[in-house]
Amino acid sequence: xxxxxxxxxxxxxxxxxxxxxxxxxxxxxxxxxxxxxxxxxxxxxxxxxxxxxxxxxxxxxxxxxxxxxxxxxxxxxxxxxxxxxxxxxxxxxxxxxxxxxxxxxxxxxxxxxxxxxxxxxxxxxxxxxxxxxxxxxxxxxxxxxxxxxxxxxxxxxxxxxxxxxxxxxxxxxxxxxxxxxxxxxxxxxxxxxxxxxxxxxxxxxxxxxxxxxxxxxxxxxxxxxxxxxxxxxxxxxxxxxxxxxxxxxxxxxx
Numbered sequence: 023x024x025x026x027x028x029x030x031x032x033x034x035x036x037x038x039x040x041x042x043x044x045x046x047x048x049x050x051x052x053x054x055x056x057x058x059x060x061x062x063x064x065x066x067x068x069x070x071x072x073x074x075x076x077x078x079x080x081x082x083x084x085x086x087x088x089x090x091x092x093x094x095x096x097x098x099x100x101x102x103x104x105x106x107x108x109x110x111x112x113x114x115x116x117x118x119x120x121x122x123x124x125x126x127x128x129x130x131x132x133x134x135x136x137x138x139x140x141x142x143x144x145x146x147x148x149x150x151x152x153x154x155x156x157x158x159x160x161x162x163x164x165x166x167x168x169x170x171x172x173x174x175x176x177x178x179x180x181x182x183x184x185x186x187x188x189x190x191x192x193x194x195x196x197x198x199x200x201x202x203x204x205x206x207x208x209x210x211x212x213x214x215x216x217x218x219x220x221x222x223x224x225x226x227x228x229x230x231x232x233x234x235x236x237x238x239x240x241x242x243x244x245x246x247x248x249x250x251x252x253x254x255x256x257x258x259x260x261x262x263x264x265x266x267x268x269x270x271x272x273x274x275x276x
Contacts, residue, residue, distance in 0.1 A: 024098060024102045024106070025102050025105040025106045025109060026106075026109065027106075028093065028098065028102060028103065028106030028107070028110075029105075029106045029107070029109035029110040030110075031106075031110075032085070032089060032106060032107055032110035033110050033113060033114060035089075036081060036085075036110070036114055037114075039081065040114065040117075040118065043074075043077050044121065047070075047073065047125075048125065051070065051125070051129050051133075054067065054133060055129060055132035055133050058132060058133050059132060066133060066134040066135065067133055067134075067135045068135060068136045068137075068138075068141060069136070069137065069138045069141065070126065070129075070135060070137075071122045071126065071137055071138060071177060072138060074118055074122055074177075074181065075180060075181065075184050078111075078114075078115065078118070078181050078184050078185040078188070079184040079185065079187065079188045080188065081185060081188065082111075082184065082185040082186060082187060082188020082189040082191075082192070083188040083189075083191065083192050084188075084192070085107060085185075085188070085189055085192070086107075086189055086192045086193055086196065087192070087196065089103070089107060090103060090269075090272065093106075100269050100270060100272070101266075103269070104262075104265060104266050104269055107189065108186070108262055108265075111181075111182055111185045111186070112182065114185075115178050115181035115182045115185065116178050118181060119174050119175075119177040119178040119181060120174065122177060123170065123173055123174055123177070127163075127165065130163050134161060134163075136161065136163065137173060137177075139169075139172065139173040139176050139177070139247065140163060140164075140169075140173075142242065142245075142247075142250075143172070143176075143241070143245045143246075143247045144163075144164060144169065145161065145162075145164060146161055172247045172248070173247075175247075175248075175251055176247045176250060176251050176254075179250075179251045179254035179255050179258070180254055182254070182255070182258050183254045183255075183257055183258045183261070186258050186261045186262055186265065187261055189261075189265055190261050190264050190265050190268070193265060193268045193269065193272065194206055194268065196272060197268055197271075197272060239253045240253060
């Protein structure tokens with residue numbers, strides 16, 4: 023019960039930021055749609071919902087410290103705080119997935135705008151956006167029940183994942199001293215550089231096997247979005263476990 027009350031508190035804290043985000047987002051795409059209608063040069067856009075991913079990731083980065091201090095000041099257990107914060111993202115992510123889907127369908131009536139789901143799993147992969155021979159847009163967005171439902175669930179899973187990722191990254195920094203913070207910041211870049219340099223030294227069978235594995239867990243070749251959804255949720259559960267382990271010994275500092 024305490025977890026649900028805390029989740030409700032977190033949701034109410036996040037709603038104003040969500041409203042401001044959509045006010046800015048709708049203003050921008052309204053301007054784009056109006057510009058497209060008033061000029062002879064038609065243009066297109068794609069993957070606009072990725073801005074929601076970034077927004078929720080930033081929300082995750084800022085969701086820990088003040089809420090953790092609040093829970094400690096009110097004598098709430100770390101387990102209650104952990105479950106309350108994770109529960110709060112579920113309605114927010116689901117609501118934003120619905121809103122993004124509705125906005126995309128309305129915006130697409132004025133400006134061709136495939137979602138990330140359309141580009142990865144939809145017919146966009148077959149036709150592309152523009153036929154340079156006829157100088158016309160050839161892609162048409164599907165509004166089938168399967169596409170709408172799959173897009174909704176796929177976006178929802180991705181939104182939850184990136185929010186939890188933001189929380190875990192913030193908690194890692196919260197628990198670390200200055201040296202560890204520098205190491206954590208540099209490690210991703212160092213790994214990317216290292217992988218790029220040693221990729222040519224690895225056996226091709228290893229690289230092909232890794233590519234096949236990535237393709238399978240995200241369902242790219244088979245166009246199965248539910249494989250990616252399962253991967254997103256599994257990753258979210260893993261990060262939630264990391265969040266709990268890091269939180270167990272976290273202490274509120276002045």
